[in-house]
Amino acid sequence: MDWGKGIILTLVAFGILMIGMVTFCIKQDDIHLVTQNxxxxxxxxxxxxxxxxxxxxxxxxxxxxxxxxxxxxxxxxxxxxxxxxxxxxxxxxxxxxxxxxxxxxxxxxxxxxxxxxxxxxxxxxxxxxxxxxxxxxxxxx
Missing domain, CATH: 2.60.40 (Immunoglobulin-like)
Structure with a gap:
């Protein structure tokens, strides 16, 4: 495996990790403010x-x-x-x-x-x- 493939695989893995974290954060519904007003x-x-x-x-x-x-x-x-x-x-x-x-x-x-x-x-x-x-x-x- 050469450097080009390693860099691309690293960037793809990072992108998948970021998409997963954003999806996880969006799906959370138990975030509450201390008070509404x-x-x-x-x-x-x-x-x-x-x-x-x-x-x-x-x-x-x-x-x-x-x-x-x-x-x-x-x-x-x-x-x-x-x-x-x-x-x-x-x-x-x-x-x-x-x-x-x-x-x-x-x-x-x-x-x-x-x-x-x-x-x-x-x-x-x-x-x-x-x-x-x-x-x-x-x-x-």
């Missing part, structure tokens, strides 16, 4: 910062994750209303949003046993007495 949420981020400051002024964690019982406790006062967002960064199809309204003074619990094991972010947004709050916790199930 990214720019709108970026503009609203100053409000989010103010909510986080309000939550830090409370002085205790309102989100408590029990890894043994696989549950999340919401230590919120009576009259608090909001949403709990169970956020899976690797797959947006697994995300869940749970609305809540605390009517009793006992701690509310959310069972997370049925969630797919792995890395999750728990995002808690709530309001009480006309004031908005936000807290986030990272957990591994």
């Amino acid at each position: 990214y720019y709108e949420e970026e503009i609203k981020y100053q409000d989010q910062i103010e909510k986080m400051i309000n939550a830090s002024e409370i002085g205790y964690n309102v989100l408590v994750y029990d890894s043994q019982l696989k549950k999340v406790d919401l230590l919120l006062p009576k009259g608090a209303k909001g949403t709990l967002h169970l956020f899976r960064p690797s797959d947006a199809r697994l995300d869940q949003k749970i609305a809540f309204d605390i009517t009793e003074t006992n701690a509310s619990s959310i069972n997370v046993k049925d969630l797919k094991p792995g890395y999750w972010r728990i995002k808690l947004s709530w309001s009480e007495d006309g004031k908005e709050f936000y807290e986030e916790k990272k957990i591994n199930i």
Whole structure:
């Protein structure tokens, strides 16, 4: 075999490899954005910062994750209303949003046993007495 055939075979092999990689990338359908309306949420981020400051002024964690019982406790006062967002960064199809309204003074619990094991972010947004709050916790199930 001479140099000409070797170079041509190398270029053909490289071309086939590139076509295969492009085909593989095009066929992937499980690519998810963190959020669909990214720019709108970026503009609203100053409000989010103010909510986080309000939550830090409370002085205790309102989100408590029990890894043994696989549950999340919401230590919120009576009259608090909001949403709990169970956020899976690797797959947006697994995300869940749970609305809540605390009517009793006992701690509310959310069972997370049925969630797919792995890395999750728990995002808690709530309001009480006309004031908005936000807290986030990272957990591994």
